[in-house]
């Protein structure tokens with residue numbers, strides 16, 4: 159089989175993966191990590207500029223399916239954005255539209271302010287200067303590792319391409335494998351070669367679709383670190399699709415949470431953690447106790463405190479969310495500082511008196527941490543409290559429970575029912 163046959167076969171595989179109607183010819187060189195710089199006047203493939211990537215009211219319909227509904231998003235030059243959401247929410251479609259493999263049904267896409275897709279203009283993928291990387295992105299088996307990495311540097315003189323490819327391989331720690339063939343590498347090493355191949359042409363925009371799924375945890379973490387370092391070194395503007403919140407937290411300067419074709423919330427991890435727009439987002443970024451409660455007298459009046467509920471009406475059902483890490487356990491009858499108290503303190507639930515009495519039912523140790531289950535009078539289910547292993551009070555003991563009201567979240571009940579989070 160010739161290299162050209164192999165290349166055609168890879169195009170075919172990728173066309174199927176990308177859903178381009180199985181037409182291998184739809185997949186440009188660029189998408190195979192073999193970017194040929196465009197326009198040619200850019201000179202060296204290694205010449206890099208940071209680009210912005212903008213989506214304006216982007217829609218994508220497939221028959222009756224609205225895969226994307228009014229997506230507007232600005233990605234700054236050099237920024238790493240993770241698209242996070244359950245299967246089928248439109249992440250890959252947005253990636254395909256950014257790359258030019260797919261056209262939006264409405265709206266515009268701009269790279270560095272220049273329209274690349276819109277009602278009157280469509281720039282083909284090979285002219286967008288984007289690089290793509292996929293989890294199942296096969297290397298060419300009959301090319302050496304070095305030749306694989308150099309594949310996207312055709313515009314450079316041969317020696318210069320080899321030098322660049324060597325440097326790229328060295329950056330992923332695989333310089334010593336240059337003359338070997340892909341089959342001798344482990345899965346993780348092959349991923350690193352694919353990463354080098356995608357980044358060596360220094361695309362201004364890098365698009366990655368689940369690039370680390372299928373790897374074991376340690377390998378995944380190492381490759382994530384390598385990838386982030388390389389993306390930052392090359393100042394590539396990056397969009398990484400994942401359904402794994404932890405991966406998004408590790409990699410993203412910003413995280414864009416999607417659901418059913420829409421952006422639910424976009425922000426830094428701190429913003430999404432502190433101020434999630436709904437229960438769906440809250441669940442992604444912290445472990446929470448969800449307690450159904452009804453609004454009475456304009457507030458949720460619970461055993462662990464009274465909490466305001468802006469926007470939820472009298473008599474309506476709400477969900478009180480207590481983060482597992484935001485609950486403190488102290489010896490019975492003591493204040494938040496652990497000292498024995500007779501009066502009210504100014505902290506947490508103790509604004510309503512002393513800490514609420516509870517009883518430890520079970521402790522699950524997880525190395526440095528532990529999950530303590532505590533029965534609280536007035537709550538049907540025990541509360542789960544996550545704490546440092548050394549701080550766990552004696553088992554089966556009585557405790558005082560303190561909840562920091564600043565860290566409590568309340569959402570309307572129907573949000574949780576409308577948008578179950580399973581699948582994320």
Ligand code: ATP
Nearest residue numbers: 177220223225244245246247248249250251252401
């Ligand atoms: P996953 O995490 O499972 O890859 P995703 O969030 O990437 O999911 P998309 O692949 O973008 O989701 O799909 C979004 C919606 O569009 C889904 O309902 C999907 O079935 C539909 N869809 C995507 N591509 C096509 C296509 N070529 N033809 C018809 N429907 C499509």
